[in-house]
Amino acid sequence: MLLNDLHQVLASYWNQFLYLLPKLALALILLVVAIFLANRLSRLIGGRLHARSHDPLLAEFLTRLSKWAFILLGLTLVLQILGMTGLVGGMVAGAGLTAFVVGFALKDIAENFLAGVVLAFNRPFRIHDTIQIRDNQTLMGRVEALNLRTTLIKTFDGKDIYLPNAMVLREPLINFTRDGHIRQDFLVAVDVAHDAGPERVQQTVLDFVHGFQDVKNEEPHTPYLIVEKTEGSVVTLHVYFWTYSEDYRRGTQELKSNLMQGIRQLLLQQGYAKPATVQ
Template sequence: MNQILETVTNSINDLISSSIKGIPAVIFAIIILVLTRFAADFIEQVADRIGKQVIKSHSLQVLFTKTSYILAWVTGCLLAGVAAFPGLRLGDVIATLGLSSVAIGFAFQDIFKNFLAGILLLVQEPFRINDQIIVGEYEGTVESINIRTTQIITYQGERILLPNSAVFTSAVQVRTAFNYRRTDLGVGVDYNTCLPQAKTILLKTIYEMNGVLENPEPEVDLVNFGDSSIDLVVRYWTAPSQTDVRRIQSQVIMAIKQAFDQANINIPYPIRTVYNYNQQEFNDYLPSDQKEYANHS
């Protein structure tokens, strides 16, 4: 019994002794992590300055800055691990990471998928920060492209977080990809309207609008014989921003209405023609012999 108690006591003493010996190493590792935090922030600031001076693409600047920040933290954590466990060599850590990469890949495949998709979006630049895009049912302005998500702000002031993998594999409509954007505005005139005159008035009105570009030139097309009107489409180009498109469209609608009023050109309401028949004289549901009798009577 005494021998067992002695063995347990020796084991506890050895554990306490080894723990006390390991305290300086743990403290040193904690100091390394604290220094890593400041070093990572400093490296991020330096990388941001270098990226703005050397790299023209804003997306690649973001990628360079974030990569530098992550590498600084990875390096600091590895050094802290080696410092906390002196018997652990840096080569062993790297080898262990290599052996466990397959298991980690399966466990975090969605995270890695979004991470790689984010890098490809930043490198290929199908769209840029502040571009206005449509992805699926979401539309708004690109706020940032992070490691995991692409953030857009809708026109209603809401933030949408889209997984990078979904953005990368979906059809993306970039509304501000070019310096101009076309608006197609439908308008109808009644059948008594002189169509050349209406077309001339529309073109003159569009050319006089502030914000409508002269090149490409505005166009007016006759597109359809409607139920109560002859339909035209006014096509004009403006700056691509949604704010400019909506503002100028409102001004164009008001200007067209005013110009048509001055020229006495009507924009007709839907019209239905109703014919009133004598139901006794015209009855298509009676048999032929009864129809003849009804007509004679």
């Protein structure tokens, strides 16, 4: 009797499998076609967006979004063919605890996805902009990509950091290159014992900064300096200058370094009694 019951159950399952086999085959073919079309259509949409949009970050994000939208549409059709749409809906609606667990597990994914949408349209940064998150030097680098869940930045020492979009949207973000120019500053301490006052060395330093290559001299981005402090015959000057920021790491920082070295050499050549300290 037991063997007969087992045989009947297996036979019933086998008949159901044979009944569903054509649907399974059709669903599999449709899923493959949906993935293929999603890739082709997303590339087509991406090509047109990149050609017409001046913002490659937004174009890339919309391309990725369209790809997953087409795949999701294909998956919905597959479930419809298999007759599982109602079953899945009933399971999710009927199992309250399961729905809660699934919703809690997907909370971060949904939050990061929505944050990615806001970042794509709000555009606080562009591809290759130098940004810093939360005033943290370890979270500073060039933007490489905005994905559906993460923002990829490459640090100046070559590390790839994948930041959750929600974190990028929620935390304070510093963009060093958005406007195309940025102000830099440094201190110059020099002994002016043989001068009547600090005016001569101030003018010497200011003229040198004005004439240095890649230092901006257009209003309101002109170089200037102030006397930070005086200790006896040593005067400390605070030099401010503006420069182009498209290449923040090599362009801006190397320019500052070269400018500081040039001022030190200039003051030494002009015979100041104490070697100039530049920092």
